[in-house]
Each structure stands twice: as structure tokens, then as C-alpha cells.
Amino acid sequence: MPKREEAVIQGKRERALKLQRLQVRRENLLILAVSTFIANVSFGMAFPYLGVYMRLLGASMFLVGLLSVAFNLTSTVFQYPFGWLSDSTGNRKGFIAFGTASIGVFYAAMAFVGSATGVLVLRTLQGVFGSAMAPAHLALISELSTRAGSIFGLFNSIENAGYMAGNFLGSFVVRYLGIKSVFAIASFLLFLSAGLVLLIKERPNGGRSLLDVIRGDRKSWRTTAKGSAFKKLMHGSLGLFYVTVFLVMIASGQFYSVSSVYFEETFGEWSVGVIFGIESLAAALTGYFLGRLIDIYGAKRFYLLAIAGYGLVFFLYAFVENVWLIFGVAFLSGVKWVLMINSTSAYVAQNVKASERGQGMSLLNAMMSLGWVVGPLIGGYLAGISFRLNFVSTLIPLGSAFLLALRLPEKLR
Template sequence: MKRERAILQGRREKAGKLRRLKVKRKNVLLLAVSMFLANVSFGMAFPYLSVYMRLIGGTMLMVGLLSVAFNLTSTAFQYPFGYLSDSTRNRKGFIALGLFSTGFFYALMALVSTPLALLALRTAQGALGSAMMPAKSALIAELSTRIGSAYGLFSTVENAGYMSGNFLGGFLVKRIGIRGIFVLSGVLLAVSAVIALAMRERPRPKRAPRLLLIPQEGRESDRATVGKKALGRLMRGHLGTFYLSVLLMMIASGQVYSVVPVYFGETFGEEWVGLLFGIDSLAAALSGYYIGRLIDRYGAKRFYLLSIAGYGIAFLGYAFAESIYLMLPVAFLSGVKWSMTLNSASTYVAERVRVSERGQGMGLLNAMMSLGWVLGPLLGGYLSGISFTLNFVSTLIPLGLAFVLAIRLPG
């Protein structure tokens, strides 16, 4: 009888593992499809925001404020949304909220005709749209034991979607106009939100009775640590140093990528702007999965350091590549280093925070990236008014500081 019960228990456990594996695989597929469609939408709409601002009478200052306002509110809301996704264990709900609200505001942008109205919508979009990133990053880490490979896979999917959106937007804009692009993007994001909601998550545990809780060795509490306490812990020690390094790197990124479309247009002609960004996205899509596998094998720190070096080489290439034939490989390198940055940074954080605080850890990572894109564009716009070359070369200062901080981190 004991032997029969043991066999039956073993079969039940095996069946349970197979069911959980099936659910995980289905969730990976649904999330991948959702993120692909979302990034098609982003690739279609984002490049035309600044163009639209100019068409409705906005100044170059207003164009710059589109980026600053969006990333400022995104910075403020990333961590709170990460905390909420941890405390509720409802990743898909926050992913869907971020996707739907982003699409909703894109659709509303098609109706506005004043610069201030467009700026207000972009500001609100940054606030509510930030619900997606911490939950999505945490969920990806929870879908696989090989975290680097998982981030690499989704990096490939998302960059492929963004590249498709770049080319699709360029094809459709003359046919349906920028307003039509915004409406279509809103529809695609609503569809992607519905697909995200089709994922299955573990139900949130019922509230336990108010008795003494005895922690089990080797297991973490399912409850997210209260925000203030977790925030202090995440910002201390090596992880706090890592976040500061990310901030410095993203300041350099914001300096360059907020103005480089104008630089490409003035230097090589407007027809090359979309092509160079498409090559950038193509490189990120092709390299993402393989970089993720290498990160699992050799460690996130090595590839994070390589990504900082890649930023420096790419920005020097922007400064001194005077021929389009030299700029094409620079654009390809730019895509590879972005894929390397996102995968290595996400993996580094995911491997060093508690499971119950992973959404908060990812929220802080995304907040640092967004904050860099608040400060960077302001500095880049000022320096580019003097000289594009000066702006590009000056990024070596924050990148050098980021590298010095990162090289001291534990591997």
C-alpha cells in the first residue's frame, strides 16, 4: 500500500510539473506575441512624434520637452508600479495597463492640434505607460531558469517588432498620414494588451490568519517587502552602485539619441534617417538571443562592461564617420550594444534581488534609464547647439565614470 501511494504521488508530481511547464510555454508565446505587436506600434508612432509637434506649430524646445516630460513621469512611476506588481503578484494586469494606456494616448494625439495638448498627453503617457516595464521584466525572469537567454529571446522579439514598425510607418505615413499612424498604433497596442491578459498566472494567495509566521529555510516570503524598506535595501551596496552606473550611461545615451536623427538628416539626407535606425533595430534583433545565451555562460557583468565600451565606440563613430558607408557599420554596432546593455543590466538585477522584490528591482532599473533620458537630452540639446561633434565626444565623460563604477562590482 505504501509503495502504491508513493507511485501515485510521484505520478501526480510529474503531471503537475508538466502542467506548469505547459503553462509557462504558453505564457512565453503569448507575451512574445504581445511584445512584438507592441513594439511594431512603438516603431510606427515614436519617430513621428517630433515631426508632428513641428507640424502643429511647436518649437524645437517643445520637441525636446516631449522626451523630457515623458521620461520624467516615467521615472517617478516606475518604482511604485514595480512595488504594486510585487505586492499583488499580478504581472499581466500591469503589463496590460501599460500597453492599453500607451495606445489610448497615441489615439488621443491624433485629435489634438496644439503643442501644449500634445505635450500633456505625452506626459500622461509616460506616467501610466510605465506600468508595463517593471512587471514585464520581472515576468520574463520568472518564465525561465536561464534568465540571460530569456531576456535575449525577448530582446530579439521586441527589436524585430520595432524594426518592422519603423519600416511599416515609413510606408504608411504618406498614405494615411501621421494621425492615421497614431490611431493604428493605438489599435495595435489595445490588441497586445488583450493578448497579455490571456496569460495564466499563479493566483494570489489568500490572506493568511494573523498568527505567528515561521519562515521555512530556503524559501522566500511571497509578500513583497514594504516599499520604503525594500527601496533602501536595493539602493545600498553594490546594487546601488550598479544603478548609478546605469544612470550615467543613460545620460550619455540621452545626449546622443535625442539629437542624432537631426544630425543624420543634416549630414546624409532625411531619406537615410529611417534606414540607419532600421539597421540599428535589425542588429539588436539579430544579436539579442545569442548575447543572452553568452550572458548565461560568462556572466552579466562582463557584457555590461562591454556594452559601456560599445556606447563609447558608437558615439565616436557618430562624431567622426563622415561617409554613409562608414556610418552603416556604426549603426549596426549601435544596435548590438543596445541589446547587450538591456540584456546584461536586466540579468544583473534579476539575479541579485529577492524574487518577492524583483518587480521593484526592475522598476528602479527602468527608473534610472528614464531619469538618464531626462537629463541627457537637456545636456545634448545645449551642446549640439554648439557642435554635434562636441556633444558626441563629451559622452566619454559619463561613460568613463560608469565604467569605473561597474568594473568594481562583483561578477
């Protein structure tokens, strides 16, 4: 065959393969988007009512705060191992499905417990097994596009649209079916989401199978562990970045661990789902747009803006007592959240190589979870004295995070 004809045939084959890969990527994007939306409907239904449910079961405010501490402590411990396994095996969808289904199992069990202690135990176990989901989920999203800000913006809009729908649906379910029904329905939706994720087609990347990793002898485990990216990721400017995330999440944990109880006592039970729903609506409407801006102007400046937004929102929540004005604060709160998650995810995606991205994302989530270990302890104690004192005191870790974040480079060398 003449060389010219060979070149033409080879070119056609390469174009066909490129189109095939593009089609698979689009299908994966669609499946992951639908699965993500359904999972977040579930989270939006169940999470806002965990604190309220604990109070109905006779828990003190300190125990309500401990609910978040227990979940986020176990999540902090297990995030990195699951992220490392996801990188080692190259299996993103398996860990997403396992983590999502695990959360569903424990929500289902919550619908049948009759004590605050039982809910606390289940929430703790939820943190252990559910932590398999987030690192693999964020890593898979980052692999769907080279434009980190835009792809995270898109998925954060999807997540918050689902969460918003869950918030409003949760309010309806609580009113007409009772609070336990929220956890049962949320569980079903999570099982559905996990099943959809398994339809994603992943390309083999040379990673070891999970069974091979588990069966590896002690020497191979030590060798693999030494090859992990933990020390490198926690060193220098990237390590400083993770510290700032931890400080922001201390403030977040202070506020959100007790906020549902505050809203219920101040504005009525109906307001809980509505306020959280408005936050999610704002995040859904602005997520993709803000992600595009992050791609253009860089993640750092939007991260600084997010930290400042946290301080403003928590200060306003402390002093605004009119429910209609609170809805405006809730909208602003949703914008600051999507700024936070878009900018931090994009910063990690842009500064961590693909083979270590599961670990990089797991550390991001671990710092968030660790902040939610410390924050609720502070929030549970201070809220017992005064909700306003608790909300205003969040300005201390937020101010510290802002000053440290000013030192971060836009991109690491």
C-alpha cells in the same frame, strides 16, 4: 492500498502536475512573446517620429529635448510605485496590459492634436500611466526561466525584431499616409497587444488584491511601504550599479533625444526609420546569442562591453557623414543596445530575490528614465550649438560609468 502503489500513484500525479505547469509556462511564453512583438512594432513606428512631428508643429530643438524630459521624468517618478504594486499583488499581466493600453490611448490622441504643446502634454501623461508596463513585464520575463541571460536575450530579440518591423513600416506609412497615421496605427496595435496579455495564466502567489491594497487603511499602507525593498536595493554594490546605469542613460538621452532630427537634416526624412530599423535588426539577430553568453560568462563583463560600445558608436555617429557607412554604425549601435539591456536585466534578476524583482526591475527602469530626464536637457542645448559637440560630449558620462562599473562584483553575496 499498499504503500508501494500509493508511491506510484503519487509519482504519476506529481509528473502530471509538472507537465501541466510546463505546458502553462510554454503557453504564457508564447502569448507574452506575440504580445511583446506587436507592442514593439507600435513603438518602432511611433517613437522615431515624435521629434520630427514636434518640428513640423513648430517646436524648437530645446522643446524637442523637453519632450523626452517630460516623459522620462514622470516615468521615473511612477516606475517604482507600479513595481511595488506588482510585487504586492502578484499581478504581472494586469499592470502590463494597463500600461500598454495607456500608451495606446495617448498615441491615438496625438494623431488629432495640432500643436507642439499638446503633444508635450500627451507625452507627459504617457509617461505617468505607461510606466505601469515595464517593471511587471521584466519581472514576468524573469519568472519564465531560471536562465536570466537567455530569457532576456530571447525577449530582447523579439522586442527588437518588432521594433525593426515598426521602423520600416513607419517609414512606409509616413511616406504614403502621412505622419499622423503613424500614431493612429500604433495605437491600434497597442490595444491588440494589451488584450493578448490578459490571456496569460498567472499562478496565485499569496499577494493581496489591488482593491485590498488600495482600500488598506493608513497604518497598513505605512507598514507595507516600510516593507518595500527600496533602501536595500539602493544600498551597496547594487546601488552603485544603478548609478552607473543612470550615467549611461544620460549619454543615451543626449544622443537619441535629437538623433531623429539630425538624421532627417543630414540624410533625409526617409533615413530616420531605416537607421533605427537597422539598429533593431542588429539587436534582434544578436540578442539571444548574447544572452546565452551572459549566462556562461557573467553579466558584468558584458555590461562593461556595452558601455564601451556606447562610447564608440556615439563617437562614430559624430564624424561619419556617408549614409552607407552610417548604416554600419547603426548595426553596431543595435548590438551595444541589446548588450546593455540584456546585461543589466540579467544582473538585477540574478541579484534580487523573486518577491522583490518587480521593485528591482522598476528601479532599473527608473534609473534609465532618470538618465533620459537629464540627458535630453543637455542634448537639446548642445545640439542647438552643434550636433557633433553634443555627440562627443557623451563620452564624459560614459567614461565615468565605465570606471565605476569596474568596481561592481559579478554576484552579490
